Amino acid sequence: MLIFWISPLVKSGIMSTQNIIPGSVENIGLRNYQRLFKDRLFFLALGNSVKYTIWTLIILIPVPLLLAVLINSKIGSDKFKSIFKSILFIPALTSVVVAGIIFRLIFSESPTALMNQVVGFLGFDPIKWLKGSETGFMALLTVATWRWTGVNILYFLAGLQAIPNDYYEAADLDGATAWQKFWHVTVRRSSRRSSSC
Numbered sequence: 001m002l003i004f005w006i007s008p009l010v011k012s013g014i015m016s017t018q019n020i021i022p023g024s025v026e027n028i029g030l031r032n033y034q035r036l037f038k039d040r041l042f043f044l045a046l047g048n049s050v051k052y053t054i055w056t057l058i059i060l061i062p063v064p065l066l067l068a069v070l071i072n073s074k075i076g077s078d079k080f081k082s083i084f085k086s087i088l089f090i091p092a093l094t095s096v097v098v099a100g101i102i103f104r105l106i107f108s109e110s111p112t113a114l115m116n117q118v119v120g121f122l123g124f125d126p127i128k129w130l131k132g133s134e135t136g137f138m139a140l141l142t143v144a145t146w147r148w149t150g151v152n153i154l155y156f157l158a159g160l161q162a163i164p165n166d167y168y169e170a171a172d173l174d175g176a177t178a179w180q181k182f183w184h185v186t187v188r189r190s191s192r193r194s195s196s197c
Contacts, residue, residue, distance in 0.1 A: 051137070056144050064149050068156035069186060085157075089150035099147055104130075107139045159190030 016033070019026040036042050067088065071081050091099070106114045107129035116126040129135045167189060171181045 048137070052140070052144075055141055056148075059141070059145050060148055060152055063145075064152035065156050065187070067149070068153045068160055069182070071153065072157060072160045085150075085153070088153055091147045091149075092151045094147075099143065103139065103143045103146075156190060160186065163189045 017027060017029055019028045019032075071085060094102075108116070109126065109128045109131070110116065111120065111126045113126075113129075115129060119125070119127055127135055129139050163185065167185045168181060171185050176184070
């Protein structure tokens with residue numbers, strides 16, 4: 001932990017108080033921070049990062065949890081569940097470059113791009129998805145959801161499959177409803193193992 005987390009953090013803090021030019025290092029105190037907090041683009045980027053984080057948490061926690069509960073349930077055949085898991089996990093195996101190319105083609109400005117065909121089918125004009133701030137954000141959020149849903153499902157499944165059946169049997173004996181079992185047994189017991197999502 002010291003080598004991989006604390007040491008780079010300390011070095012970054014030291015470097016942030018320096019003006020580094022190849023061949024020379026000048027200590028400038030907090031001038032870099034003063035420049036940073038006067039920069040309008042910094043606050044725009046910070047706001048976009050916070051917005052992206054909030055939306056990915058809103059989507060990439062409940063959706064994979066519900067899909068993991070569905071896969072872990074007794075509904076459907078095991079063969080179907082295996083195929084479903086594989087389909088959802090395949091995007092995580094694609095490289096970032098391949099994912100970028102796929103989504104550039106899907107969200108292209110061309111009327112023949114997949115998303116513009118959907119928009120055209122609904123009777124609207126083609127959209128320049130990657131040019132607008134809101135449409136670009138939606139495209140980015142779609143990429144993140146597509147790429148990480150399968151990974152989060154596996155994390156949640158690991159937590160769900162570690163819950164002993166005794167807890168569900170005890171909840172049945174206590175007269176718990178399906179929602180109470182889901183909230184008090186499934187979510188709470190799997191949350192510790194799934195906290196890495």
